[in-house]
Amino acid sequence: xSLDVGTLAGQMLAAALPILKQGAxxxxxxxxxxFTKIAQTIVSxxxxxxxxxxxxQQARLFLDMQASASRTVLLTLEGLALLTVExxxxxxxxxxxxxxxxxxxxxxxx
Amino acid sequence: xKAIRTKHSALLKRIPTIVAILVLSIATLxxxxxxxxxxxEYDDTIDKGVSDIQQRAELYFSKLKxxxxxxxDQNFYDDINSRLAVLASRAASLSKYKIISExxxxxxxxxxxxxxxxxxxxRPFPVTSVTNAETLITTSVxxxxxxxxxxKRGAAPPAKSTK
Numbered sequence: 001x002s003l004d005v006g007t008l009a010g011q012m013l014a015a016a017l018p019i020l021k022q023g024a025x026x027x028x029x030x031x032x033x034x035f036t037k038i039a040q041t042i043v044s045x046x047x048x049x050x051x052x053x054x055x056x057q058q059a060r061l062f063l064d065m066q067a068s069a070s071r072t073v074l075l076t077l078e079g080l081a082l083l084t085v086e087x088x089x090x091x092x093x094x095x096x097x098x099x100x101x102x103x104x105x106x107x108x109x110x
Numbered sequence: 111x112k113a114i115r116t117k118h119s120a121l122l123k124r125i126p127t128i129v130a131i132l133v134l135s136i137a138t139l140x141x142x143x144x145x146x147x148x149x150x151e152y153d154d155t156i157d158k159g160v161s162d163i164q165q166r167a168e169l170y171f172s173k174l175k176x177x178x179x180x181x182x183d184q185n186f187y188d189d190i191n192s193r194l195a196v197l198a199s200r201a202a203s204l205s206k207y208k209i210i211s212e213x214x215x216x217x218x219x220x221x222x223x224x225x226x227x228x229x230x231x232x233r234p235f236p237v238t239s240v241t242n243a244e245t246l247i248t249t250s251v252x253x254x255x256x257x258x259x260x261x262k263r264g265a266a267p268p269a270k271s272t273k
Contacts, residue, residue: 030256037249041242053236054227061223062239065246068216068223072250075216079149079209079257086148087263093146 003103011099012092019091023084027077034073038066150206152261156214159197160258163190163217164251171244178234187225194218213254220247 045062048054054062097109166189173180194214201211224243231239 034249034253037245041245044238044242048236048238048242054239055230058227058230058239061227062242062246065220065223065243068219069246069249069253072213072216072253075209075213076253076257080260082148082209083260083263086146090145 003100008096008099011095015091015095016088019088020084023080023087027080027084030080031073031077035070038070038073041066147206149209150204150261152258152263153200153204153207153210155200156197156204156210157255157258159193159200160214160217160251160254163193163197164248166190166193167221167247167251168244171240174235174240175237178237178240180235181233182228182231187221190221191218194221210254210257213250213257217247217250217254220250 041062045054045059045066049056049059093109100109101107166186170183170186194217198211198214198218201207201214204210224247227239227243228235
């Protein structure tokens with residue numbers, strides 16, 4: 001049995017693509033809710049500054065807190081994306097495992 | 111046109127290299143006898159530590175909301191800072207934990223900022239300000255926990271929003 005690069009790549013892509021798409025959908029849903037919460041805080045902060053409830057120094061500190069919260073959300077998205085890619089690579093390797101190991105007569109892919 | 115042909119030809123020349131890299135990657139994986147890991151494993155200490163910090167912060171926020179005349183409490187911030195320092199060391203020592211390490215640093219910055227806000231704030235403390243700070247800190251804590259639970263790989267539900 002010979003190995004064909006095009007066939008192997010096609011099988012790997014078919015295994016990886018649904019995982020990548022699902023990962024993107026999950027990340028979008030997470031980001032949407034988290035950024036909505038942060039946007040609500042910004043609006044509320046604007047109202048508080050206007051009404052004099054907080055001074056300018058406090059407003060700047062709140063804005064800094066908000067920037068940190070946004071960075072934390074984005075870092076989670078980065079981590080989730082890495083996990084999705086990792087899962088896609090493993091699924092892609094798994095789908096060609098049988099064909100590759102059979103063709104080579106040894107377990108190249110464990 | 112000549113440029114496109116040259117580019118195409120250069121790409122064709124690279125195919126054996128790409129295939130070699132792919133085979134080498136698979137061989138490396140085979141030698142390692144394990145699946146690809148791009149980010150660290152779930153860590154129970156980080157998970158529980160972050161949840162514990164949130165619980166303590168919630169208690170302080172609740173006090174400020176129920177009694178806006180609650181005085182600034184340096185002990186609260188000292189306690190949170192020491193717990194965050196332990197978590198930062200833990201995250202720094204774990205393999206492939208750069209992202210969560212950064213998140214712990216951001217969480218510490220948020221507490222540092224709120225400490226200054228709290229110190230500057232005349233009493234009664236406006237409830238809206240407390241709620242804003244609470245929302246931001248909760249967002250960060252839940253983001254860290256969402257990623258941490260996802261690191262369980264397969265044992266955790268797919269990523270979803272925290273609220």
